[in-house]
Amino acid sequence: MINQYLTIKELTENVGGKVTPRMVRHYHTLGLLPPAQRSSGNYRLYTQQDAQRLRRIVALKEQGFQLSHIQQLLKNDSDTEVNSTLMTQLQQQYQAVIEQISRLRQTAAALEGVLGRDQHCQTLQANVLAQLRLLEVETQGGLQELEQLWQNLDTAISSHPEAFEESLQHLLPELGDRSEIEIDLLSQLVLACGDVSIVNFVRISKNAIAAARHGMLAQCQIVGDIPAVTAMLDQTRLAHLGCQITTLIDNPHVTDVVEAEQAFWQQSTWSKNLEKIEPQSILMIGYAPSILMWVCEAISLHQIQPALVVGMPIGFSHAPAAKRQLIRSGIPYITIEKTNYGGFLAAVVINALAKSLIDKPDCHCYLQSL
Template sequence: MKARCLTIKELTEAVGGGITPRMVRHYHQLGLLPQPMRSPGNYRLYTQTDVNRLQRIVALKQQGFQLNHIRHILAVELEADTTIETRLIASLQQQYRAVMQQMSQLRQTASALESLLGRDRNCQLIQAEVLAQLKLLEVETKVGVGQLEKLWSGLDANVHAHPEDFHESLQYLLPDLCDRPVIEQDLISKLVLACGDVSLASFVRLHPEAIAASREAFKSGCPIIADISTVAGALDQTRLIHLGCRIETLIDNPHITTAKEAELAFWQERKWREKLQQLEKGCVLIVGYAPSVLLAICEAIAEQQIQPALVIGMPIGFSHAPAAKRQLMQTSIAWITIEGTLGGGLLAATALNALVESVIDKPECHCYLSKLPGQQNKAK
């Protein structure tokens, strides 16, 4: 929930100590208080930070300090706070870089293992030859994995003789998904293939009713609302038309094609927020770029302004996107998301297309209803 801003009168009442609006305006002129935000009607709006700073000014005055001394004290305190903050950020950046370096090394190891384990049947002669060479080297696994890249030279000639069997390759690489419905397994496999990263499977999250809600919505010809045209363009229009589902775009501007553009447009133009609040009940929302769109959707759901059948929330971003996904997973409606910063329009569209395909190809499938009773209220 956003903190409510205070008017200048409410600010003085919150601080007390005999402070008046006239004194506050004087402190602005002296530079003791920063200039506040302004409302659309040009009224001053204050935050808790302003309350804290003004309380500090009052306390220093009561200790006998003159205003020019107070300004110097506040400047020194701010500089000290900034120095501590700068050091903390630098420390966190150093830790982050160290983690990323470790991840990069692990990613190289994983890539080498994927090149070996992900061989389909037609490539297993190459796989056998590599394993034989590793055995001859008589090295432990950790060292052997590091040597794999050196062994590929001259062994990849057979890959030109046939197309890759993705389904067979994934059987050796994906985590065990046997406890999940067949439709969900297919969805996760398609998401992994869309980005080429097997680790994505560990971050996919589905509401327990997501598959059931999506199938019911698609069969009823629900409208599909994408955040921008790039996402809408990646949807399986042929199958959706067959089901009677029309595709709409929330930020209806074909020139907006990136997450940055979508985020700015949604903030700058009120009409997109107003359009969001007027969406048809039972629609399916798909967000692949703008985290603020997903945040607004969660807020509108909480305030019962909209009632979508399903939200596929996979926006891009490093702060707002993870927060938006966490909020989505706390809503009462059905949802599908990818935890953390991973996401994008292609993955969001892939998720929807996989569900639509399952409705048409497996209309009588009920695998998603086979969960234990105790699992019905838990999200994966």
């Protein structure tokens, strides 16, 4: 008969090796795990229910929840007061995380100010770094000296244009496993929003680049969710490729995410427009998350069959859910696992893909990563 119990080592292996025996014992101390049964040799023994509870703890911890919050979540208590307390604690944790992100963003900006300099500034850059090592900031005079260093470094930029490609070489993470076209697409997204960290959140399905190029070569239809998105498209290049541009919510007064979401629920014409979309079109959803969710549902029911979906709506609850649904849809996709940016970057994606197709029609580097 197979032993129904797990040792603490087997327990940690059962949950994928993401915790150590020491962490398990710590969870016992905090009350996250109930007391374990003991063997005749006084070793801890665990059941599959214990393993399932530990997997829940690990999953919630990886999502960013603190252990004290996980403890309350695992109580499965529907008491209103407890839920209200937990919501307050989660709001406090959220604000603390935002403050930490702000501090890290300041650090990143300082590093970008040094690393992002081009060759014209390298001599002055070396002098600044040398002076930073000797800087004393205990007094107000020291702070003024630091400000003067940045002013000296900034003065050097007025004599020449910024070398964006050189800056990106210093700042972008290692992208050796990406195709040339994909690297260009990521670079264009960074240059569009000025946020290098966005590279870590961009999700491109394996066949997305191929689907976009094949669709554009076949003069596919480009469909945006609102006019504010399609207005940012490179009309000249797309016309050169023979791609027709159309809009689901064809209302020029809908210009932001709030209006786009309201139009989704209050109007019905957009759904009729979606039904008219040609097969193998490219859809770009840049504002309304509910439209992206509806698109994913229509795809699952085989009501529409786009070649590619660029899903980058803005939102704090619906948008992340819609993007996850897109990733699971099986349709080629490009999305960003963040709540911001939206329509502008959706248009940047289409423009970058169109430009690369015209500039490098015979490039097949993107097929090597499939």
